[in-house]
Amino acid sequence: MSVLVESVTKIYRDQKALDGVSFTVNSGEIVGILGPNGAGKSTLLKIITSFLHPDGGKVWINGSIIGGNNLAIKSQIGYLPENNPLYSDLYVHEYLVYVANIYHLKAVQSRVKEIIGLTGLEPEKHKKIGVLSKGYRQRVGIAQALIHDPSVLILDEPTSGLDPSQIVEIRQLIRKISTNKTVILSTHIMQEVEALCDRIMIINHGKIVATDSPTNIKALATKKVQKVLVEFDETITRELLLKLHGVIEISSLSEKVWLIMGGDTDLRPVVFRFAVENGLTILTLNKQESSLENVFLEITKQS
């Protein structure tokens, strides 16, 4: 197992940006974290790369727990942050030499040459970063993330803000560099994860709400489901609702209002009996038919 995230929580002042997130990523896997803006993707990736400390929970990279200033672990991680901050006044080649020196690499010149070739930066290597197109800037960001040959690569919205042809090129590059690496990338675009990933995790409001292969997520997405909106007169936990039979997915609109998705039998009597058995009072109980695709669109749409 390459990355192990256990019950990670992050609170900004009074806002829970991550709420008990747990998952594992195997070596060589490409996992996509899909979620709308504000879902907690960047916060999660900053914690995995140890740029941010969690308020609860733990993260292991290749079997070692992260925390403190653990350079040995940091050297196993390559990170392309959101919005790819770069020094616009440095030349591409000069910048990559600078990064290579930060990692105390031995054969700096040959490694920089190699990485420039790999990321397709040869024609632009003597230009200032500030004059590059967004697609080439993104290549520079990927090059700096790869320079020390990390085994784990973390890419935060790697194609955001690119035009369609640049998106295709950057996806091809990501595919090329992900052989023999464990990759976690984030996006708010469903097609992005479909095109690149072995597995998709959908995150919403700081919680992982679904995880499966792109094929299964897609199959799920086109399936007819019914949604039942239920409002209780008190706070209800996800754990309690998970005891309901015939449920595919549960998401909370608030601690009292839940959206329960199930197959083709009417869920309302099931929810009603569940409420009676657990001594709960229902204030609202509404049924709507929908395809799960719409449900996922709701979950993953840009806010």
Ligand SMILES: Nc1ncnc2c1ncn2[C@@H]1O[C@H](COP(=O)(O)OP(=O)(O)O)[C@@H](O)[C@H]1O
């Ligand atoms: N430094 C911060 N201080 C306060 N709130 C923050 C900070 N960073 C992120 N947030 C909030 O945490 C939530 C998750 O943000 P983020 O992880 O950036 O989501 P995503 O990357 O999925 O768009 C958002 O509501 C955001 O406003």
Ligand SMILES: [Mg+2]
């Ligand atoms: Mg983000």
